[in-house]
Amino acid sequence: MYALVLAGGQGTRLWPCSRQSRPKQLLNLLGERTLLQQTVDRIKPLVSPERTVVVTNAAYSTQVREQLPEIPADNIISEPEGRNTAPAVALGTMLISQRDPEATVVTLSADHFIQGERGFLDTLLLAAQVAQDGYLVTVGVPPTRPETGYGYIQLGPPLPQFAAGQVHAVARFTEKPDEERAKKFIADGQHLWNAGMFIWRADVVLAAISRHLPQLYSLVGQLAGQRARLPEMLASIWPLVPSISIDVGVLEKADNVAVVRAQFAWSDLGTWTSLAEVLPRDAEGNICIGQEVVGLEMRNCLIHGRRRLIATIGLQDLIVVDTEDALLICHREKAQAVKELVDMLRSSGREQYL
Amino acid sequence: MYALVLAGGQGTRLWPCSRQSRPKQLLNLLGERTLLQQTVDRIKPLVSPERTVVVTNAAYSTQVREQLPEIPADNIISEPEGRNTAPAVALGTMLISQRDPEATVVTLSADHFIQGERGFLDTLLLAAQVAQDGYLVTVGVPPTRPETGYGYIQLGPPLPQFAAGQVHAVARFTEKPDEERAKKFIADGQHLWNAGMFIWRADVVLAAISRHLPQLYSLVGQLAGQRARLPEMLASIWPLVPSISIDVGVLEKADNVAVVRAQFAWSDLGTWTSLAEVLPRDAEGNICIGQEVVGLEMRNCLIHGRRRLIATIGLQDLIVVDTEDALLICHREKAQAVKELVDMLRSSGREQYL
Numbered sequence: 001m002y003a004l005v006l007a008g009g010q011g012t013r014l015w016p017c018s019r020q021s022r023p024k025q026l027l028n029l030l031g032e033r034t035l036l037q038q039t040v041d042r043i044k045p046l047v048s049p050e051r052t053v054v055v056t057n058a059a060y061s062t063q064v065r066e067q068l069p070e071i072p073a074d075n076i077i078s079e080p081e082g083r084n085t086a087p088a089v090a091l092g093t094m095l096i097s098q099r100d101p102e103a104t105v106v107t108l109s110a111d112h113f114i115q116g117e118r119g120f121l122d123t124l125l126l127a128a129q130v131a132q133d134g135y136l137v138t139v140g141v142p143p144t145r146p147e148t149g150y151g152y153i154q155l156g157p158p159l160p161q162f163a164a165g166q167v168h169a170v171a172r173f174t175e176k177p178d179e180e181r182a183k184k185f186i187a188d189g190q191h192l193w194n195a196g197m198f199i200w201r202a203d204v205v206l207a208a209i210s211r212h213l214p215q216l217y218s219l220v221g222q223l224a225g226q227r228a229r230l231p232e233m234l235a236s237i238w239p240l241v242p243s244i245s246i247d248v249g250v251l252e253k254a255d256n257v258a259v260v261r262a263q264f265a266w267s268d269l270g271t272w273t274s275l276a277e278v279l280p281r282d283a284e285g286n287i288c289i290g291q292e293v294v295g296l297e298m299r300n301c302l303i304h305g306r307r308r309l310i311a312t313i314g315l316q317d318l319i320v321v322d323t324e325d326a327l328l329i330c331h332r333e334k335a336q337a338v339k340e341l342v343d344m345l346r347s348s349g350r351e352q353y354l
Numbered sequence: 355m356y357a358l359v360l361a362g363g364q365g366t367r368l369w370p371c372s373r374q375s376r377p378k379q380l381l382n383l384l385g386e387r388t389l390l391q392q393t394v395d396r397i398k399p400l401v402s403p404e405r406t407v408v409v410t411n412a413a414y415s416t417q418v419r420e421q422l423p424e425i426p427a428d429n430i431i432s433e434p435e436g437r438n439t440a441p442a443v444a445l446g447t448m449l450i451s452q453r454d455p456e457a458t459v460v461t462l463s464a465d466h467f468i469q470g471e472r473g474f475l476d477t478l479l480l481a482a483q484v485a486q487d488g489y490l491v492t493v494g495v496p497p498t499r500p501e502t503g504y505g506y507i508q509l510g511p512p513l514p515q516f517a518a519g520q521v522h523a524v525a526r527f528t529e530k531p532d533e534e535r536a537k538k539f540i541a542d543g544q545h546l547w548n549a550g551m552f553i554w555r556a557d558v559v560l561a562a563i564s565r566h567l568p569q570l571y572s573l574v575g576q577l578a579g580q581r582a583r584l585p586e587m588l589a590s591i592w593p594l595v596p597s598i599s600i601d602v603g604v605l606e607k608a609d610n611v612a613v614v615r616a617q618f619a620w621s622d623l624g625t626w627t628s629l630a631e632v633l634p635r636d637a638e639g640n641i642c643i644g645q646e647v648v649g650l651e652m653r654n655c656l657i658h659g660r661r662r663l664i665a666t667i668g669l670q671d672l673i674v675v676d677t678e679d680a681l682l683i684c685h686r687e688k689a690q691a692v693k694e695l696v697d698m699l700r701s702s703g704r705e706q707y708l
């Protein structure tokens with residue numbers, strides 16, 4: 001088994017902690033280790049560092065190497081620029097397939113939250129069985145709320161040759177539904193969240209890419225056997241590859257997609273609110289991280305400090321993130337708008353805060 | 355005419371801007387000049403710096419001298435510790451009376467907001483006329499809301515010898531009423547806010563102190579003619595003087611108290627909310643001071659920045675005060691509780707933030 005870790009994202013909505021030069025996966029938002037390190041640690045019982053490949057952005061590659069000293073330098077691939085997930089998957093999988101064309105590849109995001117390590121590994125082991133049979137396997141998380149920021153997977157018929165009720169064909173993918181639709185998905189019991197976690201044989205997914213994204217397949221194919229010249233070749237090829245997700249580019253079109261029910265808790269940690277949802281709260285529903293907080297009549301807040309004392313009176317449902325040069329105060333229900341805020345900073349020439 | 359400026363307060367409720375080492379009157383909360391400087395500037399058309407006496411706390415005297423270079427050093431008196439207003443008034447007035455026993459003394463707080471300079475001076479000129487007739491004159495501000503943090507003056511009969519309707523005897527003082535009572539005061543049209551601003555002849559107020567606070571009068575009397583030895587004598591006498599306000603200690607008991615209606619806008623700037631009430635707002639009701647603020651869907655907020663970018667999303671009715679080592683975020687209606695917060699910091703050993 002191999003692991004392909006996608007570590008090229010920015011995590012804009014976790015500004016001001018995430019920055020252009022230090023994106024979400026390189027931050028230690030959930031403990032001592034960074035999200036990237038936790039991702040690699042978590043898969044280690046199944047996949048050795050020698051078989052772990054990381055695709056990241058060239059801007060982050062130095063930090064990625066520093067954070068993952070146990071991973072061979074040749075296993076860390078730098079994209080000249082982010083082109084969504086399909087090109088990164090094609091590139092990483094192609095390099096793995098040169099070592100073992102029938103390798104089972106677990107593709108993971110470097111910046112997600114997962115709770116329940118044993119269930120995580122059990123889920124992957126079951127998914128690997130399904131993948132061995134030639135399926136493109138996704139992981140579906142039982143939804144706990146009508147989240148509009150996630151993709152949903154509609155269950156097709158169960159695949160009876162695997163553990164009863166745990167594995168289904170996929171009827172349909174739906175990206176970020178509106179709230180009404182999300183509520184229907186929760187109610188019908190036939191939808192799972194798409195965790196963006198994939199298990200497949202290298203040959204199977206490369207065949208699917210070849211069929212559904214032939215241009216990408218052909219461009220990435222030129223890189224085969226060129227590890228030493230990879231940086232310069234990527235510089236010329238990457239501007240030509242389509243910027244598309246593996247979900248939209250391949251999975252939504254393929255007919256051999258299966259979904260395994262996740263036996264663990266999951267969040268994409270996309271926003272400060274979703275981070276707040278997975279962290280332990282005190283009796284008043286507050287989460288205080290970092291420097292000292294003195295709160296009077298505070299309820300349901302996330303306070304992420306650094307060096308300053310943070311004193312609050314009468315706050316409810318707020319997210320406060322204090323960094324050296326920028327302070328964010330955001331209503332809990334508006335955390336999606338941090339992206340808009342960052343766009344405003346960019347368009348108004350405040351590059352120093354990005 | 356002489357001015358006696360009381361500059362010994364702390365302004366705890368404006369933490370984290372006001373600190374033990376830098377109290378409210380020494381801050382420039384309303385423009386370039388500090389509140390103390392504005393107080394002295396404002397009275398200058400009537401009183402020269404040579405006739406302006408400042409009573410402050412020993413801890414602030416260096417800063418006071420630096421901020422008021424035009425005031426003779428001998429006119430700046432340092433209390434060894436704050437003992438409320440009556441001792442400061444007695445001390446300052448006694449020193450003035452040695453230069454002119456019948457001097458008209460305008461006693462002013464160093465940390466209040468006043469808008470309408472012409473009306474302010476007119477009010478004082480009228481008050482000085484009344485004072486010449488032997489009255490202890492207070493200034494009453496027509497109330498604009500049922501404020502529970504202020505003292506109220508109930509109007510007695512008009513004094514017909516002065517400008518019609520502008521000068522009354524005082525029927526009663528009421529300190530900080532509850533909300534129900536404050537609403538009644540507003541409704542009856544017979545109450546004014548006590549602006550803590552007094553105009554009287556030195557001999558008249560000293561006689562009143564001698565009658566109502568004889569111990570204070572006698573202790574302060576020992577200092578007469580001892581300007582050179584004042585610091586050491588104060589050190590031994592001050593622990594013995596009663597800690598009491600001039601309102602409670604003298605005015606509530608005297609029978610020659612008058613009130614002049616203020617022809618200016620006034621606030622004691624006691625809290626961040628009261629500061630917000632006197633500063634200009636933008637179309638969404640926001641006040642942003644200092645460093646840059648980027649606010650999405652922000653309403654009715656006061657943001658007082660310093661060096662950091664402050665970005666907000668979806669905030670309403672909040673006060674944010676960002677300083678080098680401490681950040682306050684407070685609901686607008688809870689600004690009185692800043693005092694409680696500062697007490698908590700003290701009792702929990704966080705002296706470095708006081």
